[in-house]
Amino acid sequence: MNESMLNALLQFLAIIQNLKKDEKQLLTRKYIENYLRKAFGKKIANEKVEVYIKYTELFKKNTNFQNQLAVVCKSINQECNLREKYQILINLLDFILYSEISFYNSFSIEKPFKVFVNTIVLELKINKTEFLNLIRFIFGEIYKIPQKKQLLIVGNKNPDFEEIKFLENENLNGYLIFLYLASSNLLLFRYRGALTLEVNKQAIFSRHVYTLKNGSFISGKNIKPIYYGNILRTYSYHEAVHDIYFKAEDIEYKFPNGFTAIQQLTLDARSGELIGIMGGSGTGKSTLMNVLCGNYPLNRGRIEINGVLLEGKGESLKSIIGIVPQEDSLIEELTVFQNILFSSKLTLGNLSDEEIVRRVESTLLEFELYSIKDLKVGSPLKKLISGGQRKRLNIAMEVIRKPEILFVDEPTSGLSSLDSENVMNLLKELSLQGTLLFVNIHQPSSEIFKLFDSILILDKGGYPIFYGNPIESILYFKQKGDRVDKKEIACDYCGHINPDLIFEIVDEKQVNQYGELTSDRKIDPSKWHQFYLDDLKNSYSIWANNPIPIGKYRKPTPFKQFKLFFKRTTLTKLGDWEFVLLSVSIAPIISLLLAFFTKQFATTKSGSYEYIFFENANLPAYFFMSIISALFIGLIVSAEGIIRDGRMLKREAFFNLSMLSYYNSKVIFFVLLSAFQSFCLTIFGIILFQIPDFTFSFWLILFSLSVLANLLGLIISSTLKSVPAIYVLVPFLLIPQILFSGVVVKFDQLNYKVGDQEKVPIIGEVMASRWAFEALTVKQFNDNNYQKKYTEINTQESYNRVRLFYIIPMLNSAIDDYSSSNDKALHEKKLKLLRNGLLMLDIDEPKSLTDQELINSAKKEIEQKRSQFSSALNRVHIQKDVITETLSKSCNGVDGLNALKQRFVNKAISDLVQNRSAGDQVIQVESEIFIKTDPIFRLSQSRNGRAHFFAPCKRIGGLLIETYWFNLIVIWLMITFLYNILVFELLTKTVKMIQKIYQQNLRNPFKNMP
Incomplete structure (x- = not known):
C-alpha cells in the first residue's frame, strides 16, 4: 500500500468515526492502531495515527460527510488505479465488518454506513456487480x-x-x-x-x-x-476460448556439427500459463525456444499440440503460434504505426484494410503505444522511442495475430527494472486472457520471478534440471544443495525471493584440502539432469486431444505480398534521409564532375578556347568512367537492401511468406531507382559533351549496368552477415571490371596465359564493363550521322588494304625465306604460315601437292590476288570520293561537311575502334597471322557470338547482330543469371553447404589421415 492509498483509507475511517457515537470512537482508534502496527510497524503506525487524528479534527468542522467523501474520492480517482481502489475498499469493508455489522438472518449495515459505502462505490466508479461479489464474499454470503x-x-x-x-x-x-x-x-x-x-x-x-x-x-x-x-x-x-495442450516429450536437438544443444527434455503446458525458461548464458535457452516453436528439427522425441505432431503439421500449427525474437524485428525508418500495420497486413490477409487499421489502433491502445504511433522507431543506438516501448511494439506485432501460443525471447534484456516489470506484467495479462506463453529470461527480479506459473531451468550443455512452480524451485534446490535454510523460501518481512540463489546452488564449487575453490562443481549438470528425470517419473500430466483451433490469420496472395513489400521498401527508403540524399545526388554529382573535368577544349588561332566534339580526346575515358560509376552506384545503393531486413526476415520466415514476392519488390524498387540515377548520369554528360543523338543509347547501357550491379549488391547483401564485409567486398567486385574491361589493359597485352591475340579472352567475356564499353564506342562510331554514310565502303577499303599492303608482302617474305633456307624446321613453320595466309586471302589450298609445288602455286595465286585487291581498292577510293562529293553537296560544301564531321565524329573514338595506336597493323605470332588494324571494319568468323574487341557485329550461327544490341542482350542475360541466383538463393545455399562441410571437417579433422 502506497502513501496515497493509506491516506485515503485514514480519511475514510476519520469520516466514519465522526458518524459514530462517542462510545465507539475509542474502539475505532484502537482498531486503526492495531492495523497500522501489524501492516507497517510501530514507528510508521505512530506517525499515521497522528495523521488520522488530524483528519478526524478536520472533518468535525464539516458535518456533511457526503461532501467530505466526494473530495476524498476525487483525490483517489486522480492518484490510484482500479486495483488500488479495490484494496482501499476491501480494507474499509473489513473494518465495517468487525465494527458495525449487526447479524440477523442476513447481514445489514446501519443506514448511515450503507449510504457511506454506496457513495464511495459510486464516486470511485466501481463496477456494481463486482462490488456485490466483493461485499457478499467479505460478509460471508457466498x-x-x-x-x-x-x-x-x-x-x-x-x-x-x-x-x-x-x-x-x-x-x-x-x-x-x-x-x-x-x-x-x-x-x-x-x-x-x-x-x-x-x-x-x-x-x-x-x-x-x-x-x-x-x-x-x-x-x-x-x-x-x-x-x-x-x-x-x-x-x-x-x-480460455480454446484449450491448448502443449507437450514436449523426451526431445533432443543437435547442431549440424554434432554438438548436443538440448539434452533429454520433457515438459507440458496448457492455455493461460506463463512458462519461464531460465539458465545462464550459453545454456541453450534461445535454441530450445526455436526447437519448441518448430524452427529447428528434432533429433529425438516429439512435440505435440493437442495430440497433433508439430513436425508433421507445421504449416497448420504455425498459424496458432507466435514468436517474438530477442532482437528487434522493427524497421527503424518507419513509424510505430507503420511497423505494426505492415506486419499485420502480411499476416492477416483475410481481413480488409479497414479492419486491419482498426485492429492496429486498438492494439496500440492496449499496449500504451497509441500516443507515439506517429514517431519513427529509430535504432537501439539512436533511440526515438524507449527500450520498453520497443519491446512492447515487438510483442504487439505478434499479439495482433492473436496466437494461441506465444514464444518470447529475452523480453527484459537491456531494459530498466521498471520497464522490465511493465513488459512482464503485459505478458502476464496475455496469459490471463488464455494465451500460452514461453518466455526466455536471464536474471529475473523477485517480482518478475513470481509472475511465472512454471519455470524450466537449463544448465550448461543444454541439460534441463527443473520444471515446476517457481516458488517450489527455491525449496527444491535448497534441499538438493543441502542448505541449512532448506525450508525458507522468501523474506518473512517483505516477501522478497532471490532467484539468483538457484544458480548459486547449481554452480557451487568444490573445495580442495586447503579450503580453496576448485573449478569442479559439487553437482555437475548431468547429475542435476538425473534429479530432473527422477522427478519426472513421479509426476503426471493432464492431457487431452482437443481439436486444433483454426488459425486466425491467412497469408495474402503472392501479388498482394509483393505490393506490400514494395510499399514497405519504398517508405523505408524515403524515411532514411541519408539514403534519399545519396541516391538523388550521387549520380548527377558524379556525372557533372566527370563531364566537367574531361571536357577538353581546343585552342583557336586567336588563342581562345573553343569546344569541338571532334577534338575531345577524353570521350573514351568519359564513357569508361561512366560505366564504372554506374556499376559503383548500383552496388552501393543496393548493398544493404536485404541485410538490414535480416531480423525482420527471420521473423517473417516463420509465416512462410513468399520470398519471391519479397525479392521482386526489392528488384523492382532498385530498377526504378536505377532508371532515375542512370538518366542523371547520362543527361549531364550528353549536354556538356554535346553528344548528338546518343541519349537513349547511352542511358540504356548505363541503366542495364546499374540493374546488374543492383542484383549483385542484393546477392551479397543476402549472403554476407555484416555490413562492413559487404563494403570491403565492393572494391573486389569493381577492380576486375576495370582491369579486364579491355580499356586499361588491352586484351592482347594481358599475360599470355589469359590473353588472346584474336578475340576477347574468356576473362573479358564475363565482365559487364567490357560489353558496355564496346557497345557505346561501336554505337557512337558506326551510327553517327556522318560515319554511317561510310561504314560499308570503309569496311571494303580496310579489307582490301590490309590484304594488299600487309598480308601479301608477309606471305611473299615467307616464300622467300623458305626458298633461301634448307632448315626443315623453318620450312614447316613457313609452310604453316603460308597455308594460314592463303586462307585469309580466300585462296583454297591445292590438294596432293608437294611442298615445292605448293610454293610455286602460291606465288601465282598471290600475284593474282594482289592484282585483284589493287583494282578493288582503286574502285573503293572512287566510290568513297563519290560519297564524299554527294555528302558535301547536301551539306552546302566542304565546310559544311567538315562541320558535320566535327559535330558527329569524335577523333578519339575513331582512333580507338580503328586501333590506330597499334604499332603493327598485322602481326605474326608463331605461324599465325593476326590483323590488329581496323577492328571496327572486320567481321569475326566465329559463329558462337565471340569476336575481337570493337567488332561491328556478332555472329550467332548464320545470324548477324549489331554489336550494340548483341552486347545489350548479353548484359541482360547476365542480369537474368544474377536474378536467378538471388531468388533461388543459390549463393547463400552454396555458402551454407561449404560451412557445413567445414564444420564437419572441423569436428573430425583427422578422419582422412592414415
Missing part, C-alpha cells in the same frame, strides 16, 4: 454472489456447488474459498475449517478475508502447498 464463476473452492472433497469451480487438495480439511476480481486482477480468499494454515508464514484465521498476492502460497501441515499461480491458472483454463 451463495448470494451474483457471479459464481468467479469463485473457486479448494478442498479434499468436491461440494458440487453449481457454477463454482473446484480444485482438489488432499488432506485439506475444510474449504478455502477464492474470489477473483478480474477487472483489478485481485485474488481474495477465506478459510472455513480447523487446520492451522499460513499464507507466506502468516497465520490464517478462519472467516477472515485475505488477499493472495502474486508469488504467494498457502501452506499447512501435510497438505500440498497452494500457489498463487496454480489458483490463477485454474481461472485461466476456464476462461
Whole structure:
C-alpha cells in the first residue's frame, strides 16, 4: 500500500468515526492502531495515527460527510488505479465488518454506513456487480454472489456447488474459498475449517478475508502447498476460448556439427500459463525456444499440440503460434504505426484494410503505444522511442495475430527494472486472457520471478534440471544443495525471493584440502539432469486431444505480398534521409564532375578556347568512367537492401511468406531507382559533351549496368552477415571490371596465359564493363550521322588494304625465306604460315601437292590476288570520293561537311575502334597471322557470338547482330543469371553447404589421415 492509498483509507475511517457515537470512537482508534502496527510497524503506525487524528479534527468542522467523501474520492480517482481502489475498499469493508455489522438472518449495515459505502462505490466508479461479489464474499454470503464463476473452492472433497469451480487438495480439511476480481486482477480468499494454515508464514484465521498476492502460497501441515499461480491458472483454463495442450516429450536437438544443444527434455503446458525458461548464458535457452516453436528439427522425441505432431503439421500449427525474437524485428525508418500495420497486413490477409487499421489502433491502445504511433522507431543506438516501448511494439506485432501460443525471447534484456516489470506484467495479462506463453529470461527480479506459473531451468550443455512452480524451485534446490535454510523460501518481512540463489546452488564449487575453490562443481549438470528425470517419473500430466483451433490469420496472395513489400521498401527508403540524399545526388554529382573535368577544349588561332566534339580526346575515358560509376552506384545503393531486413526476415520466415514476392519488390524498387540515377548520369554528360543523338543509347547501357550491379549488391547483401564485409567486398567486385574491361589493359597485352591475340579472352567475356564499353564506342562510331554514310565502303577499303599492303608482302617474305633456307624446321613453320595466309586471302589450298609445288602455286595465286585487291581498292577510293562529293553537296560544301564531321565524329573514338595506336597493323605470332588494324571494319568468323574487341557485329550461327544490341542482350542475360541466383538463393545455399562441410571437417579433422 502506497502513501496515497493509506491516506485515503485514514480519511475514510476519520469520516466514519465522526458518524459514530462517542462510545465507539475509542474502539475505532484502537482498531486503526492495531492495523497500522501489524501492516507497517510501530514507528510508521505512530506517525499515521497522528495523521488520522488530524483528519478526524478536520472533518468535525464539516458535518456533511457526503461532501467530505466526494473530495476524498476525487483525490483517489486522480492518484490510484482500479486495483488500488479495490484494496482501499476491501480494507474499509473489513473494518465495517468487525465494527458495525449487526447479524440477523442476513447481514445489514446501519443506514448511515450503507449510504457511506454506496457513495464511495459510486464516486470511485466501481463496477456494481463486482462490488456485490466483493461485499457478499467479505460478509460471508457466498451463495448470494451474483457471479459464481468467479469463485473457486479448494478442498479434499468436491461440494458440487453449481457454477463454482473446484480444485482438489488432499488432506485439506475444510474449504478455502477464492474470489477473483478480474477487472483489478485481485485474488481474495477465506478459510472455513480447523487446520492451522499460513499464507507466506502468516497465520490464517478462519472467516477472515485475505488477499493472495502474486508469488504467494498457502501452506499447512501435510497438505500440498497452494500457489498463487496454480489458483490463477485454474481461472485461466476456464476462461480460455480454446484449450491448448502443449507437450514436449523426451526431445533432443543437435547442431549440424554434432554438438548436443538440448539434452533429454520433457515438459507440458496448457492455455493461460506463463512458462519461464531460465539458465545462464550459453545454456541453450534461445535454441530450445526455436526447437519448441518448430524452427529447428528434432533429433529425438516429439512435440505435440493437442495430440497433433508439430513436425508433421507445421504449416497448420504455425498459424496458432507466435514468436517474438530477442532482437528487434522493427524497421527503424518507419513509424510505430507503420511497423505494426505492415506486419499485420502480411499476416492477416483475410481481413480488409479497414479492419486491419482498426485492429492496429486498438492494439496500440492496449499496449500504451497509441500516443507515439506517429514517431519513427529509430535504432537501439539512436533511440526515438524507449527500450520498453520497443519491446512492447515487438510483442504487439505478434499479439495482433492473436496466437494461441506465444514464444518470447529475452523480453527484459537491456531494459530498466521498471520497464522490465511493465513488459512482464503485459505478458502476464496475455496469459490471463488464455494465451500460452514461453518466455526466455536471464536474471529475473523477485517480482518478475513470481509472475511465472512454471519455470524450466537449463544448465550448461543444454541439460534441463527443473520444471515446476517457481516458488517450489527455491525449496527444491535448497534441499538438493543441502542448505541449512532448506525450508525458507522468501523474506518473512517483505516477501522478497532471490532467484539468483538457484544458480548459486547449481554452480557451487568444490573445495580442495586447503579450503580453496576448485573449478569442479559439487553437482555437475548431468547429475542435476538425473534429479530432473527422477522427478519426472513421479509426476503426471493432464492431457487431452482437443481439436486444433483454426488459425486466425491467412497469408495474402503472392501479388498482394509483393505490393506490400514494395510499399514497405519504398517508405523505408524515403524515411532514411541519408539514403534519399545519396541516391538523388550521387549520380548527377558524379556525372557533372566527370563531364566537367574531361571536357577538353581546343585552342583557336586567336588563342581562345573553343569546344569541338571532334577534338575531345577524353570521350573514351568519359564513357569508361561512366560505366564504372554506374556499376559503383548500383552496388552501393543496393548493398544493404536485404541485410538490414535480416531480423525482420527471420521473423517473417516463420509465416512462410513468399520470398519471391519479397525479392521482386526489392528488384523492382532498385530498377526504378536505377532508371532515375542512370538518366542523371547520362543527361549531364550528353549536354556538356554535346553528344548528338546518343541519349537513349547511352542511358540504356548505363541503366542495364546499374540493374546488374543492383542484383549483385542484393546477392551479397543476402549472403554476407555484416555490413562492413559487404563494403570491403565492393572494391573486389569493381577492380576486375576495370582491369579486364579491355580499356586499361588491352586484351592482347594481358599475360599470355589469359590473353588472346584474336578475340576477347574468356576473362573479358564475363565482365559487364567490357560489353558496355564496346557497345557505346561501336554505337557512337558506326551510327553517327556522318560515319554511317561510310561504314560499308570503309569496311571494303580496310579489307582490301590490309590484304594488299600487309598480308601479301608477309606471305611473299615467307616464300622467300623458305626458298633461301634448307632448315626443315623453318620450312614447316613457313609452310604453316603460308597455308594460314592463303586462307585469309580466300585462296583454297591445292590438294596432293608437294611442298615445292605448293610454293610455286602460291606465288601465282598471290600475284593474282594482289592484282585483284589493287583494282578493288582503286574502285573503293572512287566510290568513297563519290560519297564524299554527294555528302558535301547536301551539306552546302566542304565546310559544311567538315562541320558535320566535327559535330558527329569524335577523333578519339575513331582512333580507338580503328586501333590506330597499334604499332603493327598485322602481326605474326608463331605461324599465325593476326590483323590488329581496323577492328571496327572486320567481321569475326566465329559463329558462337565471340569476336575481337570493337567488332561491328556478332555472329550467332548464320545470324548477324549489331554489336550494340548483341552486347545489350548479353548484359541482360547476365542480369537474368544474377536474378536467378538471388531468388533461388543459390549463393547463400552454396555458402551454407561449404560451412557445413567445414564444420564437419572441423569436428573430425583427422578422419582422412592414415
